[in-house]
Amino acid sequence: MANEPSAESRSPGYAGVKVKGRYVIEREIGRGGMGSVWLARDEQLFQRRVVIKILLGQTEQAEWFLKKFIEEQAALAMIDHPGVVGVLDSGEMPDRKPFLVMQYVDGTTLRKEIPPGGLPFATAAAWIRQLGSALSAAHARGITHRDLKPENIMLQRVADGETLVKIIDFGIAVVKDAQAPDGARSGIIAGSFPYMAPEQFLGEPEQASDIFSLGVIAWEMLAGVTPKELSNPGGLLALANAGFKLKPRDLRADIPERAEKLILKALSAAPKERPARARDFGIELAEALEPKQERSGVTGVWKQGPEDSSLDSAQVAHVLFLDIVGASTYSIDGQRSAVSRLQTIARATTEFQRARAADQLISLATGDGFALVFLQRLEGAIACATQIAEVLKKETSFKVRMGVHTGPVFLLSDVTDSRSVAGAGISRAETVMSCGDADHILISDTAAEALRHFGRWRDRIHDVGLCQSKEGPIHVWSLHDGSIGNPATPSKFLTVRPEAATGTATTQAVSGGGRWTVNPIVAIAAAALITLGGIAVAHRFARKATLDPSTAPRAETKPAREIVYSLLVKKPDGSGVEDMKSERIFAPNSMIRFLFRSSQQGYLYLVNESPPQDGQVTWVFLYPSAAQGAASGQLGFGSMLAVPPGEDFLKLDEQMGTEKVHVIWADAPLEPLERIKKRVFESIQGAGLMTPEEARVTRELVERTSAGVETVRLETGTAIRGPGNVITKTIRLEHY
Structure with missing residues (x-):
């Protein structure tokens, strides 16, 4: 297997460099006065694309640049809004430059687009x-962008x-109460003509400066050009008079x-x-541009014309959908009493009161x-759910399930001219909720992605997998922490039941609309040997694999250990990629890639055992591999791993027979x-070839830890499950 090139042998710049053991930089996509911006992929999150911003080297303003770089990180970490790009991580490059x-x-x-x-x-x-909504979220945290x-x-x-x-790009933002001197006091004027406000040019930026910039942008969006007067300092400073x-x-x-x-x-x-407020400006200007909407006499409420069913006024909101389990079996009085009690509990939460006081709740x-629609803060919806759940622990007369989703909604007046809201964001929150049982707080993939950026929630959300809903399979997460929420797998997810007639297993998913089954198959995977059991890496190919990397749904009775994998197979001629479903025989020179998803923390090892040749069997340490840049096989909760990484494939040898992974x-x-x-790392640079004694030790370990381990085919992959602290599954591969 080819080794990863050293930093010294890479092309100029940072292309190919891996930082923090997970981010592999691919190419530069931008450069400015403070730093360069690079596209990268996160090897610990299934090759997810990320952007890495690297501070430039020594300059005359190096101290100020470093201060602003640190403030950008603080600004992005403080803002919880889908309209502001999120910061995921930070660190130092090998040359000590921060990123x-x-x-x-x-x-x-x-x-x-203009x-x-x-x-x-x-x-x-x-x-x-x-x-306007995103800018107000930044301002609420005391952050001024300054370069909108x-x-x-x-x-x-x-x-x-x-x-x-x-x-994006909060690189010259002002963070309230920052300790280091800002540009206004260091002689550095930051901003861009023609979007810079007069006071900003004079070195005195404030939040109103961002509203000025937003006004210029609105002018340009509508007229196609910017005001000529703002293109130079003279016109800008003469604005008050001219x-x-x-x-x-x-x-x-x-x-x-x-x-x-x-x-x-x-x-x-x-x-x-x-x-x-930027949000008020955005709302009022949007209303003025929507001729089909007739304003009512109530502030913030408008009527839609009878023919207006568009989402032109859409904005992103955070929807908390609450449902009383089994309410349809209650008497009318019982339903009224339960809903009234749940409303009282919700109204008493601090997040409900905070959002209502700020006119951010419908x-x-x-x-x-x-349903509670939070117009600004995702954390408001999540915190409200946890506060309700805390009170419901003492409630014995009814049970509740909840769903949270971040998505598009639009404001309107209902037939009574009361303020209301509608849109796909609400229906998706209901769908997420419907996947759960009593006490579940389920979260959509969109909302979970945003929550991952906040340490307060990161360890409290758990990947459940796919739920078969009326809209098709949706990826759902569960919020629970031992105090609130329901840690059990929802009953609507895939479960496993034995088939008495065949002794095999069948996976099922239950939804409100019916029942469907997926026939199981014998788990198939491959890793083959070219010479002395070695595995070669095929060159990357252009087509992107279309396999859903989400954790597969799991059985209701959870085993001690479980990991889910899928296998992509490419034909010997390099054409076509498919997710392996039922084939058990591979053509020579086929190419494969493993995709793993962990539902718990653990350590993964892959060992390849070759087919017998002249009575000899070769064992290869396949993963972790120095050639793949993986010094440890440790995977965290929800981690995703491709073996080999990136878009590379393992190429099977022409040698015929049955080999094992x-x-x-x-x-x-x-x-x-x-x-x-x-x-093996030290002796042959990660090629992985084991000695006979090492092969014997590994074989004994495999034999000891294979008892009771099973594979179950799920919709999104194959689950390997078993009791104990260590489980091993041997996957057999035939190629002739």
């Missing part, structure tokens, strides 16, 4: 509303044609007059004359409960295998 690991947004910048003449009003309204411009706004297309807006010669309606006549007034207010020379009545999954490092690993 940040950030969420990768698969999309384009707003700069590339056409000559401006955007359609409905599109501009939806994006401006989201921008179309280049620093990403647009991410999601399901059903929706677009999510994300603010104003604008051409206004938005002079550039695009159909811009609503009210929208123009709102934009000009945001561009007031005096910060105090601008809108007080409640929807449902048949057996209600021993999958060993332990709760702690296994001393015999650790000694073998250390020896």
